[in-house]
Amino acid sequence: MPLWIAVHLPLLQLEAFRPNWLAEEAAVVFEHDRVSAISAPARADGVRDGMRRGGAQLLSPAAHWHERDPLREAALLGEAALALLQYTPQVTLAEEDCVLLEVGASLRLFGGIRALCRKVRVTIARLGLSATLSCAVSAAGAWLLARSGYVRTLRPASMRRRLERLPVALLPPARPHLEWLHGLGVRRLGELRRLPRAGLQRRCGKAVLEMMDRAYGEAAELHRWVEAPPAFHARIELPDRIDHADILGAYAQRLLAQLAGWLGARQLAVKQLRLSLEHERGRQAAPPTELTLALSVAAWQEEHLHALVKEKLARCALPAPAIALSLAADELDAMQAGSGLLFPEPGGSAEDHHRLIELLVARLGPEQVLQAAPQADHRPEVANRWCGVMQDAAALPSPLPGDAARLPPRPLWLLDAPQPLRLHRHKPFHRTPLEFASPPERIETGWWEGRPVTRDYFCAHDAQYVYYWIFRQWIGGEQPDQEPQWFLHGLFG
Incomplete structure (x- = not known):
């Protein structure tokens, strides 16, 4: 059975200019000199939808003012759809700022519908967007429920009951006829469905009936699926000039969410990322700051990539304020299938080991x-x-x-330089006299470099049975009869 998640973005007009993590700042979007979107602080100042520009500026003079930009909104909606491709390949755009996901085949992979909805919410939040989610067995039904504010997982019977309580104004084809419908006392979808279909079609057109049938799952739905581009390159303009690189992590995760969706759709993993921090243009122009992130093993997990980028940004010093970010995937590889082992590997998998190493390199530097x-x-x-x-x-x-x-056995800890030992009663001494625990191992080499080495290595222990690796250095050449010297070279665990 198909199952749909509808992601409605009610504040897309506003968040196209300022992401939701800047919600503490007052901001207003105008369309034809009237307010079309408001942030919570501006609403607290008294600004209301539909208010004229002069009145809004008088009530909230410190707010950020923006003119509505449909192209910017469409681009951001496309970024959200690209990021959500990591959960299912069947993603489509719906009217009125909504993204639809058919997730019937993805539930087992992500742990069920509730866990999948939580992941979708996290991804949308990383894009700087606010969203209302709803689930239904039809795409149109999920779309209507998401726009009305319902966020529950619904079975077909309960979906129909909730749809019947929705206002008729949610149906776009019915809006031109609202006055006539309200005059008949029809304000809910349930009341609209009880009207004679033939008369309703003659009065309002066929589109109203078709949309209701699709919402209730009584008619087939056709969709145009979102396709990932052949190559990945994403860019975001910052709302303000940013002087500290570590603050850019919140904006970089917006690019990484898109990258994760693109990698999932293409079944690829990335081995090298290139993050460009763009600076001022014009007379004060500065070349972009390039940050290259190389991975020992190709990865596609968004959380892992964000942790590495965050550490990389924390160690970066900006030569000038950043005004934009761009991300490119330079080296790609095929996505490897997950482990099929029944029991987890002790100490973590090889992927966990590689992720730890990459995180240490990003935090400390490759030379450390x-x-x-x-x-x-x-x-x-x-x-x-x-x-x-x-x-x-x-x-x-x-x-x-x-x-x-x-x-023979080698010690776990080898000293940087052999430590000389003194003799006590013809035995090497280190804290206590050492007793031999192995026959000698002769190493005689280095003659081709002009520095010949002749050593006899022994395993020895002291009175507390702590084991050491010691050797007897033979002196040849001009003093063949000189007493050999003893050295401590390693310690056993």
Whole structure:
């Protein structure tokens, strides 16, 4: 059975200029010198719908004034539809600032209709929009219920009961005939349905009956689905000049919500993002600040991408105030299917590990998060070097083939420089005399570099049975009879 979610945006005219997280500021939108949209602070000042411009400016002189821009509203409605593609590929635009989603096939993936509605609300809020949601088994029914303020999940029978209580004025084809209908005492859809269909069609036209039939699920509905563009590039103009990069995180999530919808529709994941912070133009023009975010593993989850971008912005210093943001996906990969394991992996999945590493890199910088890169050398202090964790592990040099299986145990902690040990009764001493716990391991190498090394490594423990990795350094060359020296090189866990 199909199930529809209708997302009605009642404040689209106003939020096309100022997102809802700036709701504490007074703002008014005019259309033909009359008020068409008002923020809550301006309404508290006494501004009302339909008021003339002069009266509104007198009541709320500190408000932000805007002329209605249908093109900006249509663009923002399209951004909302693109962001919602991450929940279902069947998204369509409806009249009067509404987006419709057919989610019958998506319920199991997102944990049911209530959990899906919560996710849709979060996505719409990240776009800076206010919304009223409603669910129904027909698209027109969900659209009518959302515009009237109902937000519940409805079964077919309860949907019909609620539709019958809605005002007739919600039907666009019936509005030109409201005076005649009210004269008949018809003010609700239930009363309108009880009128003779033939007479109602002659008086009001066929469109009224067709829309009622679609709303009640008695007629087929045709839709034009929203399609994701072949490439992703999104841009947003900021309502004010912003001097601090960390404040831009709220606006960046609006772009990331669109990216998540585009990736979901295209079944892709992103490996590199490019966020451009645009600055002043004209005589004080400054080149855009480019922030590149590279991921070790391609991702598409909106929360993860937003956390990385937020950390990146927190470490960025703006050379000039930002007036716009743009986001581009530079490197893409196919979206990987989720794990099919019955039980979760202990310690988290590989994806969780990669997300943690990427978050640390974004917060601390790539030069502060390193990974071990083994090298083909028998000397312990040379057999490893540190490189950036974002570097491809397959491109790193590999150790000597077969060595890992033949080597004796190695300590977890290797000292930066071997620590000399003194002898006590012909035994190496570290806090207490050390007792040998393994036969010697001879390492003799480095002769090709002019620095030959001859060492005998031992596992040893003290009186408390703390295990150490020590070696005996042999001195050759001009002093072959000199007593060997002892060093501490590592500690076992």
